[in-house]
Amino acid sequence: MKVLDVHELCVQFSGHYILHDITCGVDEGEFLAVVGPNGAGKTTFLKAILGLVKPASGTLLVHGKTPEEMDPQWLGYVPQVKTLDRSFPALAIELVVSGIRRGWPGKIKARERETALKALEAVDAAGLANRALNSLSGGELQRVYLACSTVRKPRLLVMDEPATGIDIVAQKTLYQILDDYRKDNKLTVVMVTHDWGVAHHHATEVLVINREMIAFGLPNDVLTNEVLARAYGHAGHSMTNGLE
């Protein structure tokens, strides 16, 4: 059974198709990158997986269950760091424990602390445990979010543009950590990104969309000039420079 199985998925808002006829599937341990121009419906696709928007037609199944039916613990979600409310008083370890509890912790139990510290250690962030969230850099924060979403041992990790707002060095560290973690734990990842280079180097499958499905398959097959020109609507200079 596929971890994520999407068949002819359509999403509508106010009578307009935001997503039309998307079909793709991801097996355990695979890394799906979803790419497309701004307004292509990438975030809507992610929200459909998260159960935040309902499909107008078609199916979207995670381990054979619809988002409404599945156990929320199956999903790990890493939002964009820019969405963090920096006025909220919180320590990094509290965010990770919230991933275990599905609620904000008051007093942290010894066992929860131990589990949370292990999750932080796995993403090379054990030293950040007692730091205030609002004092962390974008890269540090992204690793803490990653620990928060992996601490519950999800079946599917969903990431929304994880590189937004973090510098290039932190991005490389994050993707390296993510690759190692995914391989060690056979974690399945779906990531929305506008960075074709990242999709090419880290993903095992790529879905290119622009309101409708442009292509789905292996990075080398999908990230071609022809496909990207179709997605981005013009065929000028080589769009895959540096990828091949």
Added chain:
Amino acid sequence: MFDILTYPFMQYAMIAGVLVGFLASYYGVFVVQRGLSFLGDGLAHAAFGGVALGILLSVQPLWFAVPFTVIVAAGITWVRNRTHLGSDTVIGIFFALSMALGVVFLYLKTGYSVDAFNYLFGSILAVTPTDIVVIAIVVAVTLMTIPLWGRWSYATFDREMGMVDRLPVIADDYLISVLIAVTVVVSVKVVGIVLVAAFLVIPAATGRLAARTFASMTWYSIAIGILTALIGLLASFRLNLPSGATIVLTQGLVFVTAMLLTQIALTKRGKRVEAAPTPSEPIP
């Protein structure tokens, strides 16, 4: 000094002050962190509409103020969730409509109303045993919702993460709004419509200055809410000043002190960092 506590009216005021101080400062942490500081003002003015209707019909104003304010709170939450309008805009609309209704109701009531004045500015002498019972019921309900603190706080931190985790975020929005509305209405007798919003905002904001975690912010806020209510009430009696205003001024004093102390601590920490040699510099 404490001989005044032998007066029954002062005992009622102190009990009411402590209970209201607890309620407002507990919900205040959600108000402040959800960016709803204006909600307290909006609901207080909605309460004015309800109070005025009670006065017009010569019925105990609280019986009208509670449902009136709850309906307005639910209305604000409904419009906020259904439109793209900002919270401040939605609250501003309901605020003005309730106030306008209140003015019309009072105008229709012939003769001068002392009651309206008491509700606008709060009156310590006006607190009755019935008021205390009503406030105590709200406190009991609040204590029953304490297990929901973690869920509410999680959605306060990140609403979308709460929704992804299938928490009843929207139902909780309504519940919190309604509980805040009831808190505002029962606090009005002690603090007055004009100043009740400060009860929701100042203790929580002061707690935020001192706290590193949301749990400690909640505790600090409750402690500040209760203590300032007690100190403010005693001071208002001693100095013969209006109770609500004196409590709010006490809260303001605590806030300014906390602000100064935090700034001093930050400056000291900054100096320590400056004074510490960087690893590349030779250490003498």
